[in-house]
Amino acid sequence: MKLRLQYFAITGALIFFLALTFERPAYGYTDPGSAILVFQSLSAVITGSLFYFRKHLRKLISSAKRPAKRSE
Numbered sequence: 001m002k003l004r005l006q007y008f009a010i011t012g013a014l015i016f017f018l019a020l021t022f023e024r025p026a027y028g029y030t031d032p033g034s035a036i037l038v039f040q041s042l043s044a045v046i047t048g049s050l051f052y053f054r055k056h057l058r059k060l061i062s063s064a065k066r067p068a069k070r071s072e
Contacts, residue, residue, distance in 0.1 A: 050057070
């Protein structure tokens with residue numbers, strides 16, 4: 001088992017270094033609208049989570065507004 005794990009580690013390292021050695025330039029293009037899509041997705045996640053947890057947030061805000069009871 002130990003020998004098999006060593007072979008797996010050596011093979012993985014060899015593949016990793018060969019991939020770095022034989023890399024080719026990537027002629028990629030990012031559309032200017034891609035950033036807007038990411039921003040829209042993040043804002044939808046934030047808005048959806050606020051809508052989902054609105055009852056808990058309302059309780060948290062209302063308990064923070066109440067003055068603390070003083071015990072004398």
